[in-house]
Amino acid sequence: MKSMSLRLRLFLVILPPLFVVSALLGWWRFEVAQETSEELFDRSLVSAALAISRDVAISEGDALSPSTRRVISDAGGGEVFYHVTGPGGVYVTGYAYPPRPETPVARDLPFYYFATYRGEDMRVMRMIENRTIGTLTGDTVVTVWQRVSDRRAFARELAFRAAALIFGLMAALALIIWFGVQIGLRPLNDLEAAIRRRSPEDLGPIRRAVPHEVSDIVSTLNRLLGQVQDSFEAHQAFISDAAHQLRNPAAAILTLAEALPHVHDAAERAHCEEQLVDAARKSARLSEQLLSLERLRYDESMGMAPFDLNTVVEDVCRAFAAKALSRDLDFAFAPSEEPLLVLGNSVLVGEALINLLENALKHGGGEMTAINVRTSSDEEGFMITVDDDGFGIPPDKISTAFRRFSQLQYGEGTGLGLAIVEQVMVRHAGRVDLVPSETGATFCLWFPRVAQA
Incomplete structure (x- = not known):
């Protein structure tokens, strides 16, 4: 299945959070628009009430002047209803039956409340002032109200304008991100083109300026x-x-x-x-x-299974005993008293041990008289030790001895035995050590306990 492009991945990572933020911003803007419209409309009701109160006082109770009506209509943002009573509760002007408040109205302060008027929800403002109308002086009550639906329509219009602006900004931002990511990924495209132009023989380091x-x-x-x-x-x-x-x-x-x-x-x-x-x-x-x-270097399919190190070493020693005895050598195997369970490949371990034994047989020299094999354990791992009393290996020649096709002296060997032993131990997360000894050579194959079954 074809994987998603990096450009589309970045686009999908960056844009959804921005959409979430824009949605939250739109919701917040709608709430603010409602609060703003309420505040603006309430102020317009106050302005209308003051204009009506002034006009009534000037005209001494006559009907409102046309200019005042135009001001009320323009400032209200919709149809505004009003009702005015003079001193003693005498009807002065306006609509006959205004919405009544459920609680007493404070003097000298605008009082706002919601009420129903002719089956519609209204926002009402009532204000009481001491006025002189004609020859009468007393409390003048000015009641002004407006449809709630007009206010909500205005709030929706503000919210829709803000939403349209946010949508436009998000669309522009999406285009900027889409083409911006393409421009930002151009160095990667250049790098890919440079790698594609390389030949299979060109394995040198990539020297190219990248982000x-x-x-x-x-x-x-x-x-x-x-x-x-x-x-x-x-x-x-x-x-x-x-x-x-x-x-x-x-x-x-x-x-x-x-x-x-x-x-x-x-x-x-x-x-x-x-x-x-x-x-x-x-x-x-x-x-x-x-x-x-x-096969040791490149084949990773060789299976690993638990086996007893004593059993594998004993089988190898039994097969090698006849060859050692034909050379009139003392050959002995001393197994560990406890089972040594190792997780590995028993064939490879046996091959490593055979190489050590044949290496001793071929390069130990004519004065060699004995080859000894033993298995043991300590707190950290298990060991196979092979020692002889032959020529041995000088300390300064150890690295040469483990090198492929190298021999310390001319002989009938191939120069691969110790290299194979080293690769086998690397495969088993262990090591091969050449232990210093007074005579001959002593090799130790060490297996860690972490590799046991």
Whole structure:
């Protein structure tokens, strides 16, 4: 399934919160519009009441002048009803029956309340003043009221205007974000184009100016390219070394095979055949070790299962005992008294132990008399120890001994045994140590307890 583009992802991340904020802002603006309209309309009622009171006083109770009516209508924002009574409650002007308040009205202060007038909700303002109308002096009551629906319509209009403005701003902001993200991602597009133009052989680091937020990605990619290049170079070096190492036994087999038909003496022919078999055996062993080394480096599918280290070591020692005894060597195995459960690959561990034993057999020298194998444990892990009383390995030659195709002295080995041992232990999160000893060589294969079943 195709993943969402980064541009659309950023758009969807940025815009929805803005829509939520705009919705909250619109709701707040609607509430403010209602409060504002109420305040404005209440002030217009006060203005209308003052204008009516002034006009009544000036005209001594006559009907309102046309100019005052126009002012009331313009200032009210809708139809305004009024009712005026003079001193003694005498009707002066206006509509006959005004809405009545449920509570007494304070003097000299505008008093607001809601009431129903002719089946409609009204906002009413009543004001009591001491006035002289003609020859009468006393309290003049001015009542002014207006439809609530007119006020709400005005509030809705204010809210709709604000909503239209917010919607326009959000639409403009969405366009800005959409094209702004495209412009902001242009360095990534340039980086992608630069990587696409590279050839498979070009594994050098990417040297291109990128935004700070992407610099870590480029650094990680450069590190990965460096690791791939190192792995590729190591692989090429391994192939070159393997071809060089296989050339000698292949040439020996070819030489012996070409010479064999021309040998007529039975004893010499038997010796030549024995040499041919031995050369073929060495070539097969070298090929097997090369495949084992590559499988350890690149094959991650090798299964791990719990097994008893004592059992694997004992099986290997039983198979190797005949070869050691044929050399007139003392060969002994001392297992641990307790089971040593390890989580790993028993075949690989056995291969590592065989390489250590064959390494001792081939490079221990003619003075070597014994090879000992034992298993043990401590608080941190389990050990397989292989020691002999042969030539040993000088401390300054340890790194060379574990290098592929390297030999401390000329012999019949391939130079891969210890390299395979090291790779096996790396696969099992362990290590191989060359323990200092007075005579011979002592190797210790260490397995951590965290890897046990």
